[in-house]
Amino acid sequence: MNNKQQFRSQYVVKQSKTVQPPLLYRMFKRFEIHRHAAVADQITQKDSIVLDIGCGGGDFLFAYQNKFSKISGVDLLEENIHKAQSKSWLVPTAFSDLDAGSTSLPFENKSYDLxxxxxxxxxxxxLELVFQEVHRVLKKDGYFIFEVPNFLVVWRRIQLFFGHFPHTSLFYSGWDGGVIHYFTYPKVKSFAESMGFKVVSLDSSGIFSKLRNLWPSLLGANIIAVCKKR
Known part of the structure; x- marks a missing residue:
């Protein structure tokens, strides 16, 4: 089974599960800043030429397409690419299905602002290939903004303390949705810098994100990294 077949089988399982989020999450969801909005807030350059890795059906790009002059997206699943292509875009787009974790990006050097x-x-x-390819396709002083789970948010630390391996993909335990890399704030910073980026900021999104960002490495459930090409 190759990466695409494995991910598709796990993705179908994940989508088929009816998962009830924790009660506290449901109670305070109205105070949530979604990761899409949090990442979009970090995009300051107008009319950027953007590439989204793992674009899915293009939801993030479509919601904020007014920020971009040209849009590209890659995703592992052809069905996601078809969904993205079916949307009513106001700017030029190009979508491709490929495995960005094992294949070079099919784009020219220094062709993207973001x-x-x-x-x-x-x-x-x-991940080394991914960061090398992102560095290659970015223009001088271009930005790489990515979002990943924070493995050492406080409740996952508590789970580890009691001998339970935390899950980062879903609300139910026993299966972590095909996750193969686990991230912490210090590791994100050191790895990005080793791959030729300057880390401009590390924040989180989610419920009460302004409060969480007082101590994001402990309170943030995710990591939003803004990295500038050196």
């Missing part, structure tokens, strides 16, 4: 990736890097096999 690369984004939301809830994707934890599934990609070769």
């Amino acid at each position: 690369v984004t990736s939301l809830a994707t890097l934890q599934y990609l096999v070769d």
